[in-house]
Amino acid sequence: MANKNLDPFSGGRTFVQTGKAELPELDKWQQIGEDEAAMAADMIRRNELSGGTPEVREFEREWREWIGTQFCITTINGTSALYSAFFGLGVGPGDEVICPVNTWICTIAPALLLGAKPVFCDIDPDTLMLDPADVEAKITERTACIVPVHLWGNLCDMDALKAIGAKHAIPLIEDCSHAHGAKYKGVMCGAIGDVGCWSLQGSKAVSAGEGGVLTTDNVDALERACLVGQVNRIQGIDLVRPKYEEHQPLGLGMKFRAHPLGIGIARVQFKKLNELNARRAAYIEAVEAGLADIPGLRPVSVYDGAERGGFYGFPAIHDPDEMGMPTAEFIDKAKQAGLRIGGTPYPNLHDLPLFAKGFDIFTRNRGPLCPGQGYTGYKPGDFPNAELAASRTVFLPRLSDPVPEAAGIVLDTLRSAAQA
Numbered sequence: 502m503a504n505k506n507l508d509p510f511s512g513g514r515t516f517v518q519t520g521k522a523e524l525p526e527l528d529k530w531q532q533i534g535e536d537e538a539a540m541a542a543d544m545i546r547r548n549e550l551s552g553g554t555p556e557v558r559e560f561e562r563e564w565r566e567w568i569g570t571q572f573c574i575t576t577i578n579g580t581s582a583l584y585s586a587f588f589g590l591g592v593g594p595g596d597e598v599i600c601p602v603n604t605w606i607c608t609i610a611p612a613l614l615l616g617a618k619p620v621f622c623d624i625d626p627d628t629l630m631l632d633p634a635d636v637e638a639k640i641t642e643r644t645a646c647i648v649p650v651h652l653w654g655n656l657c658d659m660d661a662l663k664a665i666g667a668k669h670a671i672p673l674i675e676d677c678s679h680a681h682g683a684k685y686k687g688v689m690c691g692a693i694g695d696v697g698c699w700s701l702q703g704s705k706a707v708s709a710g711e712g713g714v715l716t717t718d719n720v721d722a723l724e725r726a727c728l729v730g731q732v733n734r735i736q737g738i739d740l741v742r743p744k745y746e747e748h749q750p751l752g753l754g755m756k757f758r759a760h761p762l763g764i765g766i767a768r769v770q771f772k773k774l775n776e777l778n779a780r781r782a783a784y785i786e787a788v789e790a791g792l793a794d795i796p797g798l799r800p801v802s803v804y805d806g807a808e809r810g811g812f813y814g815f816p817a818i819h820d821p822d823e824m825g826m827p828t829a830e831f832i833d834k835a836k837q838a839g840l841r842i843g844g845t846p847y848p849n850l851h852d853l854p855l856f857a858k859g860f861d862i863f864t865r866n867r868g869p870l871c872p873g874q875g876y877t878g879y880k881p882g883d884f885p886n887a888e889l890a891a892s893r894t895v896f897l898p899r900l901s902d903p904v905p906e907a908a909g910i911v912l913d914t915l916r917s918a919a920q921a
């Protein structure tokens with residue numbers, strides 16, 4: 502038998518990343534139920550297991566009608582939706598892509614792998630969203646794209662970001678992976694910028710287990726997104742203009758097509774999204790209103806005209822001076838009292854060795870993070886607002902189907918922890 506220590510296929514840790522009720526005694530939510538199981542079983546019986554099956558095409562139609570864009574494609578995950586979006590807009594070697602420093606690495610990784618250099622921006626300390634002033638300050642003649650990320654279900658200042666994009670003729674890709682169903686001034690997030698991308702990963706508000714979605718009105722971006730990941734998709738089904746016709750249906754031969762079973766499950770989940778968002782919003786708003794009585798803990802701000810959705814997380818801002826207690830201590834006390842709360846789950850990207858020091862991605866001294874090619878990296882202090890926020894943001898329990906007294910119990914527990 503292979504030595505267990507050397508054999509990567511034995512004794513490995515498994516992990517399941519499908520959404521679960523946060524505090525089962527306060528939250529009755531079950532992300533996956535009989536409807537999803539029935540859909541999967543039906544699809545298996547119909548052998549709808551590969552390709553652009555009827556469920557996949559229906560989901561894409563429903564999604565684009567809901568978002569209000571002309572086009573929608575599904576992908577294997579949110580990361581490949583973003584890859585397709587960057588490729589769709591022609592992001593490539595030598596380009597720079599702007600995104601917030603406090604996002605999940607998958608927002609920017611696809612641009613990196615296309616050869617573009619990530620340029621991080623600081624955040625608005627009250628909303629935790631991308632700071633438009635820092636975005637404008639970081640634009641150069643190489644900036645190919647700006648990626649507003651609607652983190653935790655909150656929305657970026659899209660009027661300001663759209664104005665900056667328009668002024669400099671730079672397209673926007675909205676990363677809506679945390680914000681399914683969020684709106685800004687009546688427009689669905691994902692339809693505000695040039696391309697919208699969502700993750701349908703297992704813990705998202707709409708889950709395919711693993712899956713992603715891309716929407717756009719930009720014909721060229723759509724066709725290029727199809728070229729790069731939807732092998733065999735286009736012919737006879739979608740739009741093909743003469744520009745790319747000779748390359749279809751094989752495109753570039755890469756394959757990011759979604760698994761139909763996942764999309765079937767997501768189609769069932771999608772029907773429940775409005776209800777889920779209403780329940781999450783009511784609970785979060787009740788807790789946020791109650792924070793007024795807890796000195797040193799305040800809700801994040803929401804820009805005028807923004808209507809949150811998805812609610813991937815429930816951040817609040819802690820002030821250790823006002824509470825008279827360090828943030829870590831407050832979190833510990835609330836945890837000991839039974840709440841599932843924690844600090845910022847994502848590292849600020851400039852702290853990762855990958856971006857702080859750089860990395861020879863393509864080997865032999867090539868690629869956008871190559872110190873040998875002039876990549877200068879980042880250091881602590883480069884993003885003061887994001888760094889302070891990382892040390893002071895507290896993630897409160899995000900309940901999805903709370904029992905009626907849940908918000909009160911959460912608030913009482915937070916209040917006691919703050920006074921302990």
Ligand SMILES: Cc1ncc(COP(=O)(O)O)c(C=O)c1O
Binds near residue numbers: 580
């Ligand atoms: C902000 C953000 N962008 C992109 C992604 C990537 O999505 P996926 O995990 O489906 O590839 C995630 C995943 O959690 C995310 O949180």
